[in-house]
Amino acid sequence: MVSTIEDVAKLAGLSRTTVSRVINNHPYVSEDKKKRVKFAMNTLGFVPNSAARRLRKQRTETVAVLVPRVTNPFFSRLIESLEIFASDHKYKLIICQTRYLPEKELEYLELLSTKQVDGIILCSLQNHWSIVEPYLQHGPIVMCNEYTDEAHIPMVKFNQAEGAYVATKHLLEQGHRRLLFCSGSDKSSMIVQHRKKGFLQAVSEYKEQVDSVEFVEDAYDMEDGRRVFRELLDAKENPTAIFAGGDEVAAGIILEAKCHQWNIPEQLAVVGFDNQLLSEIIEPTITTVCQPVDQMAKKVIELMMEKIRTKTYKKQEVYEFELELMIKGSTVKHTTVLA
Amino acid sequence: MVSTIEDVAKLAGLSRTTVSRVINNHPYVSEDKKKRVKFAMNTLGFVPNSAARRLRKQRTETVAVLVPRVTNPFFSRLIESLEIFASDHKYKLIICQTRYLPEKELEYLELLSTKQVDGIILCSLQNHWSIVEPYLQHGPIVMCNEYTDEAHIPMVKFNQAEGAYVATKHLLEQGHRRLLFCSGSDKSSMIVQHRKKGFLQAVSEYKEQVDSVEFVEDAYDMEDGRRVFRELLDAKENPTAIFAGGDEVAAGIILEAKCHQWNIPEQLAVVGFDNQLLSEIIEPTITTVCQPVDQMAKKVIELMMEKIRTKTYKKQEVYEFELELMIKGSTVKHTTVLA
DNA sequence: GTAAAAACAGAAAACGCTTTCAGTTAAAGG
DNA sequence: CCTTTAACTGAAAGCGTTTTCTGTTTTTAC
Secondary structure (H helix, E strand, C coil): CCCCHHHHHHHHCCCHHHHHHHHCCCCCCCHHHHHHHHHHHHHHCCCCCHHHHHHHHCCCCEEEEEECCCCCHHHHHHHHHHHHHHHHCCCEEEEEECCCCHHHHHHHHHHHHCCCCCEEEECCCCCCHHHHHHHHHHCCEEEECCCCCCCCCEEEEECHHHHHHHHHHHHHHCCCCEEEEECCCCCCCHHHHHHHHHHHHHHHHCCCCCCEEEEECCCCCHHHHHHHHHHHHHCCCCCCEEEECCHHHHHHHHHHHHHCCCCCCCCCEEEEECCCCHHHHCCCCCEEEECCHHHHHHHHHHHHHHHHHHCCCCCCEEEEECCEEECCCCCCCCCCCCC | CCCCHHHHHHHHCCCHHHHHHHHCCCCCCCHHHHHHHHHHHHHHCCCCCHHHHHHHHCCCCEEEEEECCCCCHHHHHHHHHHHHHHHHCCCEEEEEECCCCHHHHHHHHHHHHCCCCCEEEECCCCCCHHHHHHHHHHCCEEEECCCCCCCCCEEEEECHHHHHHHHHHHHHHCCCCEEEEECCCCCCCHHHHHHHHHHHHHHHHCCCCCCEEEEECCCCCHHHHHHHHHHHHHCCCCCCEEEECCHHHHHHHHHHHHHCCCCCCCCCEEEEECCCCHHHHCCCCCEEEECCHHHHHHHHHHHHHHHHHHCCCCCCEEEEECCEEECCCCCCCCCCCCC
């Protein structure tokens, strides 16, 4: 039932070599023999064994994608696009969830040293770069949406600073003078650091007029957003505008505010990040920063294919995509946006 | 830099065989030599080449998961769980998006014949079973959330009929007498057929009192939901309750209804499916049927591991999980649910 | 008409492991 | 003390391809 290239060769009355040439479209095979081989392959239902191929060719046609978790809408969109582009190149994707655990990340990086994949797309960086770097000797690593100065590899990212800058400026232009920057920790993530930089730049341009600037750095999901709002209630001087590091957090803030009969955006303006479906659904819709995920995915796959082909990938190259502010109901009243 | 088992053997002054035994924890290796091998492996930074291993062992420790698309929250949750359970068994997951295309599905089924994976988890069935069945000769296929009578393989599913029955009964108990069953097409999907069966059963139990029953069978996402509501407006006799085949559709209906100043649930009750985050966010929250995805994922991985091990998998086994109705604001007024 | 190049074909080596087989040494049993 | 069994080790075969190398035939060029 399961046949090898040898069986095909025998049936066609030819050598393994010739059969292999037909499979791989090598030139220098006569039409006659090509036909005989194809006929033999069909009658036997022959399919080349990929393990043998991998061993001989030293190529797996597989790439691993490391993400914290796939249920995060940002990552599932990213994976969707990556898979489609990879598939165009006949490449397969192994999905690895690090769950924010450094040890899981290393476990999955092993896929590169054990030659189970030709390269790694790193969308999660839990370890210090010096820990990750040694894996480079086994194949290319392309960083995606993450960033580290030290890494001398291709990196594709969004211009987070600019995104945060534009969003913050928007809040300031609406007349807000007491701001809250609400995100995850900036210790672990360059993304937060870049956003904070953009946020502060906008603030500094308005420094004469700004009354107060506060920071919350442990907000990741909707429940955190609700908590942030409740903590606000206890404070003396509330901010009038919040820059949130994600639409979930923004949504949490808004929903909790509504529970307390606050009017958004009159009493509190909120801007989110990522333009998730969520930001269209709740009332008011959430002003948010849109990330062109598919563009990023396309670039990442292109880079990966190139690096696998050329086998030179220990050079820092940074590709940056611009973000766009989508102004909606959570910062400006009476938007004309009607679905 | 890249070393083979031969290099390790040489450095340790032992044979390949012994090194291999150490790697695979075979018994009958003296402590002394075990230490020497381990030392040699460490100094060389040796990692076994997986292609060679696969070829020799005839096992890939990889499984493919076929889904329509990963951005569908149901599937991303499923994949998240599958990946975690697979990882517990040291198995890797290749993600394949069929995008509802039969030819893509077949392309990915080839992963089994080419021995790139040990088995396939089929969460998408675009081809007739007779087309898929031949792939079984190359390895196990476990069906997940899909179902076909003809398939003599393990299948894990939810009791869709029961779920729809309970949801519909809930609507009827609330006094509704004009119902709309709103889902995707029942041509392609057994799921819809089962739900319809449950829906009709509930209706038949109230047949003396039910005034009208209608069906819409081309609703898949939020925009479809909005469209369904608008079409309702034109009709003479509106249904007062809708069973929707997904939370997105339900959300679309509710949002559009609110745009038209309708009161939910007073003027229209809506029940969704899948208990997505979405169903918690919009106002009112959506009564929905909760599917225990992680239980299903666990069973699927267990089955797959067993079938790979025993190599017998051409027997129909059906495992069914029960669904639970989560009653929220879109069917009952003034829920006490306060987050 | 001959030399050089291009087209075709197969034998054998190689890819890097695991497994079988056969053999040696150490421990246990009587 | 000899025999049997258990513990340990290595040589060589094998997994199923592709690639290199060598050789033959055909075509092209002058």
